[in-house]
Amino acid sequence: MRAAVLHGREDVRVEEAPEYPLKPGEVRVKIGAALTCGTDLKVYKRGYHAKMIVPPAVFGHELAGEIAEIHPDTQGWSRGERVVVANSAPCGDCFFCQHGQENLCDDLLFLNGAYAESIVVPARIVEKNMLRLAPSTAFKDAALTEPLACVVQGIRDTSLQESQRILILGAGPIGLMFAALAVNANCVVTVAGRGESRLRKAESLGAARVVDVGSAKDIAEPLKAVRPEGWDIVIEAIGKPETWEAALKLVRKGGTINFFGGCPSGTTVQMDTGLIHYSNLKLLASFHHTPGAIREAFSYIQEGVIRAADFVDGECSLEELPQLFRSMAAGNKAVKTLINVR
Known part of the structure; x- marks a missing residue:
């Protein structure tokens, strides 16, 4: 099959890849839609992700499609069923799984391979995090489930309440999804970022105010x-140390900051401990998603609260994917791109 294989730093190639035989509990899904992701861009720039992907490996993790093959010992599924596949599944047995923190599972199983004609879904993901689509749900809508689930996890961790004033730093796909769900929760949302098209998108999603921080070195000032x-x-939905530091200057006394955007491993930031202490701030971070967050995100998509039309603003063929990632790394402002794998 044709697939986009990550070989290292800024090195992704479309080539022939083997189609592995199925093991008990597994299914093979023919990709109906695959989407680009900010995490994939980070992995492309760094050449690997310690937890998620070690090259050489087929790239991509946001997908939906149709079951093309089922192992004889796989129960409960039929060939031809339309499904969305999450990019991970927890073990269910460790301390964190037993305490409702499956996103921190000691044995979290990750799946990559969306940028290909088909993908083998491991038994654990089939059991825990593969969901059937309603007949009316398009593949490209369903493929938003995984990133939206990360945002749902962030919303849950932050405990948003109606009428709260929310500032979202970053107008990329994750920042825009935060805006959409915060508006859906009847919060008053401000989105700060760079780029007119993305900020106009935030307005169309219901943001009460958008702020173009332009070339400001310290975005806290404007x-x-x-x-x-x-x-x-x-x-914080950007993942840079300077925006982590800016967030401290922008939250009210007694307020909450979610450092959602992940910085490279080993990154350090400078924070005023007096400001944190005497302003009684709550600082937290959110990572990944739980099976519950996957299902909540999927329900928003099935109900039409979140639509691909609001986030997917381009498409390209699988063969064009290397050029697309070079463009993204150079600063392409597309929110999300649909990859046509066939």
């Missing part, structure tokens, strides 16, 4: 002018 007293909740 934002403090907008709301000097600060926001109830600040979501």
Whole structure:
């Protein structure tokens, strides 16, 4: 089969890849839609991800498709069923799984391989995190389930409440999804970022205000002018140390910051401990998703609350994927791109 294989730092090639035989409990899914992701871009730039993918390996993890083959010992599924496949599944047995923190599972099984004609879904993911699509749900909508589940996890961790004032730092796909769900929760949302098209998208999703921080070295400066007293909740959805530090200057006393955007391993930040202590701030971070978050995200998609039309603003063929990632690494402002694998 044709597949996009990550070989190392900024090195992805479309080539022939083997189709492995199925093991008990597994299914083979013919890819109906695969989407690009900010995490994939980070992996492309770094050449690997210690937890998720070690090259050489077929790339991509946001997908939906149709079951093309089932192992004889795989129960409960039929060939031809339309499904969405999450990119991981927890073990169910470790301390964290037993305490409702499956996203921190000691033996979290990850799956990559969306940028290909088909993918073998491991038995654990088939059992825990593969869901059937309603007849009316398009593959490209369903493929948003995994990134949206990460945002759902962040919303849950942050405990959003109606009418709270929320500042989202970052107008990429994750920031925009945070905006959409916060608006759906009846919060008053401000989105800060760069790029007119992305900020206009935030407005179309219901953001009460958008702020183009332009070339500001310290993005806190233009934002403090907008709301000097600060926001109830600040979501950092960029993953840079300077925006982690800026978030502290933008939250109100007694407020909450979710450092959602992950920085490279080993990154350090400088924080004013007096500000944290005497302002009684709540600092937290969210990582990945749980099976419950997957199902909640999927329900938003099935109900039409979240639609691909609001986030997917381009498409390309599988053969064009290497050029697409070079463009993304160079600063392409596309939100998400649909990869046509056939």
